[in-house]
Amino acid sequence: MKIYVEKAAFTRRQFFKGAGVLLISAVITGVLSKIGLDALAISDDYVEKRAAGLYQLDESMTIRRSHENPEILRLYQDFLSPGQVSPLSEKSEHLLHTRYGKDIPHLIEEMKKSEAAA
């Protein structure tokens, strides 16, 4: 029976086309890698920008120190430590300080007791 078989010839054109496909594949892979690396590089630019925004806002403010905030001073003098600015006063301890972990149930009890007493 007659069997027809292709001749195993390798023309220049075929070589360039085969190599061309491999080259295009490498290029596509390279393009995807570049996209990935670019995405990674700018993926947290926004954090720096937001930080810069806050620091710029800080620089633009007239008062830049917490202990110079007039409303804070008034809060202490009128309410937290009458007549003076005294952090860690009894009222401050009650309103502005807390405890953690296993000390919390006791703290809640204390607060409820002083509520009941008041």
Added chain:
Amino acid sequence: MNLATYSNGIIHVTKSCKACDHCSSVCPTGAIHGRLGQRHRIDPLKCINCGQCLINCPFHAITDTSMVDPVKRALKDPNFKVVVQEAPAVRVALGEEFGLTPGTNVKGKMHAALRKLGFYRVYDTEFAADLTIMEEGTELIHRIFKAGGVPGYENSGPLPQFTSCCPAWIKYAEDNCPAILPNLSTAKSPQQMFGAVAKTYAAQQLGIDPANMIVVSVMPCTAKKYECDRPEFIASGYKDVDYVITTRELAQMIKDAGIDFLNLPDEQADSLIGSSTGAATIFGVTGGVMEAALRTAYEVLSGEKLGKVDFQAVRGLKPVREASVDIPVKTLGKTMKVNVCVVTGTKYVAPVIKDVLAGVSKYHFIEVMNCPGGCINGGGQPIRREMA
């Protein structure tokens, strides 16, 4: 034992999860269960509610529980006076939900929008940030005096002192290393200090019954939702902070109300407990609490004024940074070298804690923020997906 564990936690993976497994790499506590290909799920006991998984999910498949509905109802209810506070980090990100670039300062428009939404008083968490510096800074000074053998400070806590404004960090410490809890500052976070002061001092000054005051806070953070529900935050006699909404949720509320945000005029916060300083403003970035504390600690301890208030050494985005500041201490008649450490990203805190527990830490003061970069990159902030 986890006292403040609520039924389901704040953060949930939805059915849209594509099981890509990216989130497990950003979770600081390994609270996310699931292998590649298998829909993931969050363990509410291990979760510290930070929302990093939420803002990093490529498919927006993670949500946080919302308190927007009760806030809207309270705003409509004539019986309630609803006051609002907003964190520093919100004002440089809120604009992004309206097309502005990250970092654009929309503080004035934010206040204006909140007034338009119907809040009775629009205050500012920055006021309470200054309050935190006063309380926590003084606490640090007392601990330093105690460590230095100054008589009268024996009841103060141990050094180094850790900051305590980040509720994700607090839960992390309570869940994973309770031995470090004595080192945490006893100061509440600015959010919670605000609530306690609002329902006592402000209610008095405004002449309103605190039982009818609702305190809402706008936060860049999902863990703050967990924080406001913690059972111990009732110092005012009421729930100090009633509801928390995120930057994203506020933007949605503004859009729902049809407010033309971009064309709002700048408005200031209400006075009484609404004014802020530069020190308070930088609370939202990693190193900011430290810098604010140093500005005050330096001037209070030395009795001198700082020429420049910038402490560049504590700035930056590296996960663990350290600095040394020479502070002349008037009452001791000598100059102290104060060693500080700033940690951004809970996954980097373990070695720092290890040194403290082993008694070999060289630091006096350590700032810990769970979110890489600080609150500006919190779980409640606008989600960025730039590719180029």
Added chain:
Amino acid sequence: MSEIKGKVLKHSGQTRTMHWLHLLTFTVLTVTGIGFYFHLDFISNIFGGAASASVVHRWAGVLFTIGPTLYILANFERFSRFVDTITTFTGDDFNWLKTMGGYIPFLKGEVPPQDKYNAGQKLLGLLIIFGCLLVIITGFPMWLLRHDVAPAFLAFCYTIHLWTAVILVLAIGGHFFLAAIHPKSRVEFWSMMVDGYVDAEVTAHHNAKWFSQLKSM
């Protein structure tokens, strides 16, 4: 027309082996992918659940990649000849496409003589080469770099991977239909799936231009 006798050797042993490997791995990839991606537990459970289906999917992907890579390296000449054929389009090819070779019921017309592969097969060949490239180069980052890449890029990979896979599955569906079911084309089934030979009479009719080259060799 005189009866044409004899057989044509159309596909070598290596080609057939690679085709089988690719066929089987593609099937596993499709089934597992659909199972765990669309949360179809009745499919995932065949493999022991979604996570296991994902593991099978990844390793099938490895074979899916290695097979053709080795084939191309070991048969670069044959591969290049194939690429040459599928990238050469003449008027005969465009005219074939106008009637889709007569395979579509309502599109009738004269079918011009074709090369070793007809115009439709040439397009399919190109689609498969570049489609497989895309699923492979997006697939590996989705597995090995899933913790390291930017979330936006990971989502981008998923989108490309999914849509390329959809297109490939549809194309392979058509390919399978013509290769195994349609009476006019399934006559070549044996040549790729078993022994490599097509009846010369079939080749003379379906791939006339190639056959005339073979006759003159």
